[in-house]
Amino acid sequence: MPVELEIVSPEKLLLARRVDMVVMPGDEGDIGVQGEHAPMILLLRGGTVRIYEGTQVAEQLFVSGGYAEIEPSRVTVLADEAWRIADLSRAEGERRLAAAQAEFDAADRANVPAVEAAMAHMQSARAMIETAPAA
Helix, strand or coil: CCEEEEEECCCCEEEEEEECEEEEEECCEEEEECCCCCCEEEEECCEEEEEEECCEEEEEEEECCEEEEEECCEEEEEECCEEEHHHCCHHHHHHHHHHHHHHHHHCCCCCHHHHHHHHHHHHHHHHHHHHCCCC
């Protein structure tokens, strides 16, 4: 059963259409959603959102993190940042990884939220590097 999918970043609406399934990079692992899924809020890690038409991946987008609101007939992805795969840059991923590593190195280890945020930024940057097309 199809589901209405919206992928939104702070800058723009990237996608709004009916799809057969969407697979998202959840913080605790990938999750696939089709129509009639149980309602939930999902924390996203940096990674690829795969959009299915039938049994084939029709489109892929990269998100740096964010949330997804899942309802039985609708999925709304509220991405911190989102790009089409072709627009990703390994150089940008490497720049982000260096900045995240510096953030982690400078974080007070007693400040658990700051350490976790830096680790999430490193994971997202690594995923961007792995996903970006070869130059």
